[in-house]
Structures are given as C-alpha cells and as structure tokens.
Amino acid sequence: MNAYLLNILQGSVLVVQVALGSLAVAVVLGLAGAMAKLSAHKPAVWLATVYSTLIRGIPDLVLMLLIFYGGQIGLNAVLEAVGYTDYLEIDPFLAGVLTIGFIYGAYMTETFRGAILAIPKGQMEAGRAYGMSALQVFMRITLPQMVRLALPGFTNNWLVLMKATALVSLLGLQDMTFLAKQAGAAARGEIANAPLLFFAFTGFIYLMFTTVSLVALRQLEKKYSMGVRRGSF
Amino acid sequence: MEFEVIFRPENLSLFWEGMLNSLALLVASLVVGGVLALPLAVARVSDNLLISRPVWLFTYVLRGTPLLIQVYLIYYGLGQMEYIQARWDDSWLWKWFKEPFFCAALAFSLNTCAYTVELLAGAIRDTAHGEIEAAQACGLSRWATMRRIVLPSAMRRSLPGYSNEVIMMLHSTSLASAVPALLDITGAARSIYSDFYLPFEAFITAGAIYAVMTLALVALFRLAERRWLAHLQARTH
Numbered sequence: 001m002n003a004y005l006l007n008i009l010q011g012s013v014l015v016v017q018v019a020l021g022s023l024a025v026a027v028v029l030g031l032a033g034a035m036a037k038l039s040a041h042k043p044a045v046w047l048a049t050v051y052s053t054l055i056r057g058i059p060d061l062v063l064m065l066l067i068f069y070g071g072q073i074g075l076n077a078v079l080e081a082v083g084y085t086d087y088l089e090i091d092p093f094l095a096g097v098l099t100i101g102f103i104y105g106a107y108m109t110e111t112f113r114g115a116i117l118a119i120p121k122g123q124m125e126a127g128r129a130y131g132m133s134a135l136q137v138f139m140r141i142t143l144p145q146m147v148r149l150a151l152p153g154f155t156n157n158w159l160v161l162m163k164a165t166a167l168v169s170l171l172g173l174q175d176m177t178f179l180a181k182q183a184g185a186a187a188r189g190e191i192a193n194a195p196l197l198f199f200a201f202t203g204f205i206y207l208m209f210t211t212v213s214l215v216a217l218r219q220l221e222k223k224y225s226m227g228v229r230r231g232s233f
Numbered sequence: 234m235e236f237e238v239i240f241r242p243e244n245l246s247l248f249w250e251g252m253l254n255s256l257a258l259l260v261a262s263l264v265v266g267g268v269l270a271l272p273l274a275v276a277r278v279s280d281n282l283l284i285s286r287p288v289w290l291f292t293y294v295l296r297g298t299p300l301l302i303q304v305y306l307i308y309y310g311l312g313q314m315e316y317i318q319a320r321w322d323d324s325w326l327w328k329w330f331k332e333p334f335f336c337a338a339l340a341f342s343l344n345t346c347a348y349t350v351e352l353l354a355g356a357i358r359d360t361a362h363g364e365i366e367a368a369q370a371c372g373l374s375r376w377a378t379m380r381r382i383v384l385p386s387a388m389r390r391s392l393p394g395y396s397n398e399v400i401m402m403l404h405s406t407s408l409a410s411a412v413p414a415l416l417d418i419t420g421a422a423r424s425i426y427s428d429f430y431l432p433f434e435a436f437i438t439a440g441a442i443y444a445v446m447t448l449a450l451v452a453l454f455r456l457a458e459r460r461w462l463a464h465l466q467a468r469t470h
Contacts, residue, residue: 057444059404062419065426066436073432159297166299170411177301184309196310203298203306210297 001191004183005201011176012205018096018165018175019209023158025101030108037113048109055106060164067099068092068171096168104161111153115146148224155217159210166206176202238429239438251421252442258334258406258417262341263399269346274353275379288350295347301408303344308336308412333415337408345402352394356387389461396454400447407443418442 036048055063072090079088119142127137169178180202184195191197238244277288295303311317312330321327329335360383368378410420422439426432459466 054444057447058440059407059419059443061407061410062422062436062440062443065419065423066432066440069426069432070436073430163299166301167408169301177299177305180302181305181309184313188313193310193314195313196306199302199306199310203294203302206299206302207294207297 001187004187004191004194004198008176008179008183008198008202009205011174011179012209014093014173014175015162015165015206015209018093018100018168018173019162021097022100022104022161022165025098026104026108026157026161029101029105030112033105033109034112034116037109038116052106052109055103056110060100060103061167061170063103064096064099064167064171067102068095071095092168092171092173096165096171096173100161100164100168104157104164107157107160108154111150111157112146114153115150116142118149119145148221148228151217151221151224155214155221158213158217162209162213163206176205234434235429235431236434236438238431239425239434244425247416247421247424248418248438248442251416251418254334254415254420255403255406255409255417256446258338258341258409259399259403261338262345262406263402265338265342266345266349269342270349270353271384273346273350274357275384277350277354278357292347292350295344296351300340300344300405301411304337304340304408304411307340308333312336333412337406337412337415341402341405341409344405345398348398348401349395352391352398353387356391356394357383359390360387390465392454392458392462396451396458399454400450403446403450404443 033048033052036044037052039045068090075090076088123141124137127141132140165175166177169175169181180198184198187194273288273291276284277292279285317327317330321331364382364386365378368382373381406417407419409415409417410423416424418439422435425435429435
C-alpha cells in the first residue's frame with residue numbers, strides 16, 4: 001500500500017509544476033489583458049473584452065479538450081501546409097500548462113483591471129508630468145500598489161487554478177488524480193476500499209496545498225498592506 | 234470545418250440529450266445544495282463553536298479539494314466500497330450508488346452547498362447591527378429575528394454572489410463527462426470527437442451551448458436582482 005501512496009505522492013510534484021507554470025502564463029496574459037482593456041486603443045480593448053468574456057463563459061474542461069485535441073490537429077495541419085510532413089505530437093504537459101494559463105489569464109485580466117482602476121488616476125498623471133515613461137509609471141507607481149489591491153482576487157484565482165489542475169488527468173497527464181485512479185483500479189481485491197482510500201489521500205494533499213497557499217498569501221497581503229490603515233467601525 | 238456533421242439528426246439529438254442531462258444535474262444540485270446550505274449557514278454563524286466548527290470544516294474541505302476528486306471519491310470510492318456493494322441490491326439507501334447520475338449529482342450538491350454556505354454566512358454576518366437591535370427592541374425572539382429580518386435580507390444581498398456560483402456550477406457539470414455512462418453536453422462532444430475525429434466542431438459546439446446557457450443565466454439573475462434587490466439599485470431620477 002505504501003508503494004501506491006508514494007507513487008501518488010510523486011504525482012504531486014507534477015501538480016505543483018503544472019500549477020506554477022500555468023500561473024506564470026496566466027499572470028502575463030492577465031497583465032497584458034488588463035492593460036489592453038484599459039488602453040485607448042480600440043482593437044486592443046475589443047480583443048481583450050472578447051478574450052475575457054468568452055473564456056469565462058465556457059467550462060475549463062471543454063476549453064482544455066478543444067485546445068488539446070484541436071491544437072494537435074490544427075498544428076499538424078499548419079505544419080503540413082508549410083511542407084513539414086512528420087506528425088508532431090503535442091506534449092501533454094506543455095498543452096496543460098498553456099491551456100490552464102490561457103483560461104486563468106482571462107480571470108486574472110478582470111482581477112488586475114479592477115486593481116488598476118482602484119488606483120487614483122492622478123497618481124499616474126503626476127508620474128507622466130514628472131517625465132516618466134509609461135513603463136516607468138507602471139513599474140514605479142501602478143505595480144507596487146496593484147499588488148495589494150489585486151491580492152484577494154489573485155488568491156481566489158490561484159486556488160481555483162490549482163484545483164483545476166486535476167483536470168489534466170483527463171488529458172492523460174500522469175498527475176496525482178490520474179495515478180490515484182490507476183492505483184485504485186490496480187489494487188482492487190488487494191486492498192480493501194482502495195479507490196476510496198487513494199482519492200481521499202489525493203484530496204488531502206490538495207487540501208494541504210490550498211492551506212499552505214492561503215497562509216502564505218495572507219502573509220503577503222499583510223506585508224503589502226503595511227502602509228494602509230484599515231477603517232474600523 | 235465540417236459543421237454539417239454536428240447538424241446530422243443523430244448528433245443533434247446526442248447534444249440535446251446531453252443538454253437535458255446537464256440541466257437536470259444543475260437543477261438537482263442547486264436545489265439540494267441550496268436547501269442544505271440554509272440551515273448550515275445559520276449554524277456557521279453560530280456563537281457556539283460546537284455548532285459552527287463542524288460546518289467550517291465541511292466547507293473548508295469541500296472548497297479546498299478539486300471537484301473532480303470529490304466526484305471520483307463518490308463514484309469510484311463509495312460506489313466500489315465492499316460494504317455498499319454487498320448491500321446495494323436489497324437496500325433502498327445504497328442502491329442509489331449504482332446510478333452514475335446520483336453519484337455526480339451528490340458530489341455537485343455537496344460542493345455547491347459548501348460555497349453557498351460561506352456566501353450566505355458572509356451575508357448574514359454583514360447584516361446591519363441596527364436591524365437586529367430594532368428587531369430585539371420590538372420583542373422578536375432570536376429565531377423570529379433570524380427568520381423575519383436577517384435571512385430575507387441576507388438571501389437578497391447574496392444574490393449577485395450566488396449568480397457567480399450558479400454559473401460556476403453550470404461549468405462544473407462538465408465534469409460529469411468524467412463519469413462513464415453519463416452523457417452531458419461535454420460527454421456528447423467527446424463522443425462525437427471520438428466517432429468523427431472532429432475536435433474543433435465537437436468542442437466548439439459544446440462551448441457555444443455552455444456560453445448561451447451562461448448568458449441566459451446572467452439575464453435571469455439580472456431580472457431576479459431587479460425584482461429582489463430593487464431597494465439597492467441606483468436611483469434613476
């Protein structure tokens with residue numbers, strides 16, 4: 001039994017890798033999306049709005065299946081069109097990371113947009129008046145304050161993202177959920193109530209991940225809110 | 234793109250059946266989860282730790298683990314327990330675990346229940362202090378205050394948050410396709426994908442159906458808010 005549990009535990013490394021990888025993609029896309037939505041450039045606003053609305057209106061699983069299976073065919077069709085005839089298999093890890101990152105980028109877009117909107121516009125104008133470039137204003141004025149304002153939404157998105165990584169098991173990636181299912185089927189008859197035991201174990205590890213994230217992000221929130229006085233009733 | 238394959242009668246009826254199953258799962262889990270959430274939310278805000286802590290643990294565990302694990306835990310875990318399998322032929326209680334629909338609906342109900350409890354509990358805590366004081370001054374008992382003052386207002390105020398939860402739940406029903414022998418919208422798309430090897434057509438159709446259902450839910454909740462949150466709307470004159 002310990003061998004099974006150890007095997008599932010090893011799958012948790014993959015969960016962390018997928019989760020952190022997609023988080024990086026989501027943050028980059030979210031920042032780009034938020035800036036596009038707040039820009040004066042009409043096509044950019046339109047594109048970002050379509051992105052954040054459409055993605056949030058469709059279940060993660062459907063998008064993952066579409067991008068994973070569709071991307072496979074689409075990529076090979078494109079390669080064939082340019083004269084490359086070998087069949088190319090998309091790496092499920094990369095597909096999972098990019099897909100989850102792409103989906104949660106839409107949620108991050110909304111979170112970051114809300115945070116930027118909450119910063120008084122005059123501060124950015126003042127920065128520009130001092131002769132800072134748009135990038136300097138963003139790095140020195142917007143970003144440091146955004147972190148504090150975006151953290152509650154970011155925490156939520158991160159927790160949902162981490163739980164969404166369980167879906168990569170349906171794409172054939174050997175994460176904890178996949179291994180638990182496999183172990184449950186393999187150990188039938190050998191260990192009493194094997195599936196129940198292994199899924200409960202997987203759930204417990206996810207619970208540990210969420211707990212650690214919550215504690216860490218609460219500390220971060222405290223740190224970034226140091227200079228802010230909370231209203232008290 | 235070969236969307237005409239989707240519009241063949243047999244495939245359209247596959248999607249139709251999937252849509253009915255997805256809707257049935259959604260309604261069943263929202264009703265069961267919602268009904269359970271109300272008393273649990275009241276327990277969650279209780280000053281008695283013996284009452285509020287167990288509810289906290291319940292929502293913490295259900296909100297901290299992936300729904301897919303919860304579905305598997307019930308469908309494969311409980312459904313393959315020797316204790317249950319030995320009894321499910323002659324017991325009315327355990328025979329339900331033979332049904333994939335029941336297993337999925339049970340997992341979804343408990344999951345949405347946990348989120349709804351926290352939503353409602355938050356709204357109950359946010360009730361203006363003066364309202365409760367006024368109720369006490371009028372001689373209302375604790376129970377009457379809860380029933381007549383706190384809950385009606387808390388349920389209204391949690392409506393916007395609840396609309397998010399309902400939409401999340403609609404999207405979560407797509408996990409039903411992970412349970413074999415249960416055909417929902419995503420299941421229909423997966424079956425068409427594997428029969429015809431048309432991922433774009435199959436999954437874009439499924440995505441479009443979900444998107445339309447999402448928009449319909451958004452519109453429905455806008456109407457509900459206009460009706461029940463009229464007192465909080467911005468004044469137009």
